[in-house]
Each structure stands twice: as structure tokens, then as C-alpha cells.
Amino acid sequence: MTGKRERLAAAAAEVFHRQGVEKTTIADIAAAAEVPVGNVYYYFKTKDQLVQAALGAHARSLQDLIVVLEEHEQPRDRLQALVQGWIDQREVAAQFGCPTGTLATELGKRADGLDRESAANMRALIDWVERQFAAMGRSDAGELAVALVASYQGISLLANTFRDPELMRTEGLRLERWIDGLQS
Template sequence: MTDSEKRGPRARGSEKRRRLTAAAARVLHERGIERTTLGDIARAADVPVGNVYYYFKTKDELVQAALSEHSAHLDILTGRLDELADPRERLKGLVEAWLEQRDVAARHGCPTGTLAVELDKRADGTLDAEVGAVLRQLLDWAGHQFRALGLPDPDDLAVTLVSAYQGMSLLANALRDPDIMTREGNRLLRWLDAL
């Protein structure tokens, strides 16, 4: 009996949904919403395309799942960073995590930022608030770190930090130059040390 058979249909179903969600986040980031088909996501998840409709009735539901995936990744990252004793080190760890993704950013931009731009341009405007919630989650976490450092205007400092990341990932992507992320990330690390 295989592991899949031992787990039962419910476990296999949740595994398929998890694979589809992870694939949606990756493929939508790489190809964009309009250029991505449900078939692209099914292939990336190694799931028959007909099964996609069982879990997600529309592409918008897959976009929502991708946003949930981005939020979960952010939770994991900030949870790991919260284990560090010093808030400045947490913030620097965030920047270092961004730098580790510089090649991906140069190819595709920031996963959440690119979705935000795409969703804002759509006529229906139903999902742009959800992508804003993921960005708000990051801003709130960063603001909390600046507040723990006792710095004035911690929420404004969080906006400065996240704006810098969005700008450097946009430029790295537009110019296909990961070194922009490296240079600007190092500048952010020096800025955090100087605060």
C-alpha cells in the first residue's frame, strides 16, 4: 500500500490543493495573471487539469490562493526572524532574505508587488484589497520592529523600508540586474545600522 493510499482520500485531496496553491503562487509570479492558464498551474502542480476545477472554480480563486501562499511565506519568514533577540537584527535579517531572492526578483519582480500592480489594473478590482493586506502584514511587522527599537515614527520607517524593497526589486526586474538588489540591499543594511 502506498503512502497516498494509507492517508486516505481527504489527505490526498488536501495534498493536491496544497500543490496547486504553491504552483499558483510560483506560476502567477513568473508569468503574470493574464498570461497564466489553469493548465499551466495544473502542469506545475503535476495535477490533471480537470482536478483544478474541483478545488478552484475560477482563476481569481487561484489568485486568492496564491496570495494566501505569499502571506504564509511571510508568516514563516517573520516567525523565524522573531526568534532573533534584537529588533535591528530582525530587520537586517529581512533585508538579507530579500537579497537571497535577488535573482528571482531580477527575473520576475517581487511576488506580492507584481500581483498588486496587476490586480490594480483589472476592471473588477475585487482582489486588490487582498494583496494590500499582505503588504500591510509586512508593514505592520516592520513597524513593530522599529517601535521595539524606540525610534520615532516607526510606521513611517516601515514604509521607507518596504518602499525601498519594492523599488529595488522593480528596478532589478526592469533592468534584469540582480546587482541592483545587492547594492540597494547593502545600503539598507547600513541605514538600519545607522538608526
């Protein structure tokens, strides 16, 4: 991707997170990317193409995060670092919700293919978490992965609903203790 295209994709992801897809205009994304509105159409002909680019930006962010998490030697430590990252982002989650989760929720109401692309991002996270639990020797790794991600998505929703970042911190600390208790 060119620098401008990449900047537009990142801006789209950010603005969609703050405002939602339906309320966001192409002009909003152009302003966030500091690109003239006319230039947006050179790279993206439709708003849905910008949504698709935002999904790609989310996928790249997850891949980058996984690279950092994989620096931890033990799978338990990787999961703990993931949860700590969620705790560290609690102010953003309280204000706007989880970037991936809010977009998945909004796109889940559509049946145009973008819903499945969004689901693929969530699936990538669940699959990575499942591999960590499997590496801990857990035969129920799939169930644990869904439980962990569901807990995070749920607390993101509640923190956003009540505009209370401390809910996220409290749940994150509980999840860290839970992960410790699962060590085989």
C-alpha cells in the same frame, strides 16, 4: 487544506509570479502542480479562486518568514535578516520581480476585492516592519516601515527592469547600513 489543494495554491503563486495573472492559464498551474487539469476544477472553479489561493500562499509564506525572523533577539537583527533575505533572492527578483509586489501591482488595476486582499499582504509586512522599528524606540516607526518596504519594492522593480541582480545587492547593503544608523 488538502495536499493537492495546497500544492495548487503554491503552484498558482509561483506561476503567477513568473508569468503574471493574465498570461497564466489553469493548464499552466495544473502542470506546475503536477495535477491533471480536470482536478483543478474540483478545488477551484475559477481562475480568480486560484488568484485568491495564491494570495493565501503569499500570506502563509510571510507568516513563515516572520517566525524565522522572530528567532533573532533584537529588532535590528530581525530587520537586517529581512534585508539579507531580499538580497539572497536578488536573482529571482531580477528575473521576475518581487512575488508579492508584482502580484499587488497587477491586482491593483482591478476593483474586484482581490486588489484589497493583495494589499492586506503588503500591509502585513509593513506592520511587522513597523513593530520592529517601534521596538527600537523609534517614534517614526510607521514612516520608517513604509520607507524600508518601498525601497525594497522599488529596487525589485529596477532590478527586474534592468535584469540586474547587483542593483538589489547594492541597495540591500545600503539598507543594512541605514538600519544600523537608526539604532537609538
